[in-house]
Amino acid sequence: MTGVSIADKTPGSHGESPLSGDGASTGRLGDRLFGGAAIGAGAVVVGLVTLIGVFLLSQAIPSLMKNEANFLTSTEWSVGGDHPRFGILRLLWVTVLSSLLALTIAVPIGIAVALFITNYAPKWLSKPAASTVDLLAAVPSIIFGLWGLRVFGPRTEGIQNFLREKAGWFPLFKETTVGSFTTIFLAGLVLAIMILPIITALSREVFAQTPTTHKEGALALGATKWEMIRTAVLPFGKPGVISAAMLGLGRALGETVAVMILISSLAQGTDFSFSFFDGGETFASKIALGAGEFDTPQKTGAYIAAGLVLFILTFIVNAIARIVIERRKAFTE
């Protein structure tokens, strides 16, 4: 038992009293030590997050107090001078619209690819197919941005123009001041490709874990393969797919470089539109583009305030995902 002496000293040497464990702790040294370490690590994380939060708020609040426009509903963004006017409406819209478009495209494709790999592909094909998708995740986002701008973007011009012409009466597809293909629409498409790997990989994992007994239960009832997938695989994988989608959404909401390259900036004072074919910035790309302006606390504070909204947005997305998953738990245990 050499571990005893080492372990005995460790808490003492840091001047901490050994923490008492939870109800499951046996009170043995290992339990006490590990329990203490876990609580300590947890406390450090919570403390850090609180500190960061307090810091960000303390930076943002003074700028928000000086703001002469409504922070939530304004589409202006001039953060310098004695009369700053800035609001996040446009950032919020561009962020949410591009990310939701990405999600709507990537989730069905991700599920389909994951099902193909786990249930349809012959053995020799499933491994390489899975690796290829994983490889997509390793591509840096700047590459996606450049590829979207140079290669992929021009090819979407046809469909973009088609939608503008045929569905232009609908606010989402309205003609805007941006005439080219560098629109929210393009960003959404490229984001879809960027989040596809993570959605596919996680879905694949949960689908592959579907218990054989469930699958055989369905097959023995006379289910076809697709029916078996619907009765056994998809319900089992649903919580996993939801968390995969939320992770993907989180990534899309926060993506910076690719979006920055892909969406045209708008001139100050351009009217707000709901259209996919507008330009603009997302929270993340706005902050990145504004890095040159971080020279006074007031300007920096405005960007930090925008960043906080992005944080809250991501937090809400995750919370919703949690609730959805918890709700389903009663049926999965």
Added chain:
Amino acid sequence: MAKRIDVSDLDIFYGSFKAVEGVSMSIEPRAVTAFIGPSGCGKSTVLRTLNRMHEVIPGGRVEGKVLLDGQDLYAKDVDPVGVRRTVGMVFQRPNPFPTMTIRDNVAAGLKLNGVKNKARLDEVVEKSLKGANLWNEVKDRLDKPGAGLSGGQQQRLCIARAIAVEPQVLLMDEPCSALDPISTLAIEDLINELKERYTIVIVTHNMQQAARVSDQTAFFNLKATGQPGKLVELDSTSKIFNNPTEKATEDYISGRFG
């Protein structure tokens, strides 16, 4: 509607491994046939060939014939999905669909068959649950998850699910092995009732159970591990247990095995 099964010269493979060799037997309709034998002799394997579930396993392959009322299940133009709708199966571990309610579990097979009429579904759910002796226990909580039932109840739920589609044959692979004696008795009673309408094949390790519920018993054996399992004999249960033809059967029954 119960049908007889005739198996002839059946060899069963897992990839290149021949798990069972040369099985020929007749399974009577409206009767219970028990499969007994030592672990690994291929009882489950043979059972799963009777509704073409064996081929679900990668590499699973069959040579020989299985006739259901004279129709070869393994003929080229036979759809395994159709076979499984005719020959239902209950597994060793209760496997209700965990995301479905009790009602939906029972109705799952019907829904696969395209039945949408709510009244008809409710009627079949009630009838099947009554048939599986589960109705009284769950009638007030049909919309609760099936996974929330006890093991014995779950197994009866699986039986209800299997009989809801009115199969002609019901295969059961050690349906009581995960259950307590009282649930076991409940299921044995149920088997006794069901055999009036279905052809039932049950795999069991429990000799008393085989003796209690079955009309015929098939004894499977294997010479050594790695060798294919074989059917030693199939006869009326009283003959197998009191006066078997083969010495191996007698040794196994009397516990002088191995």
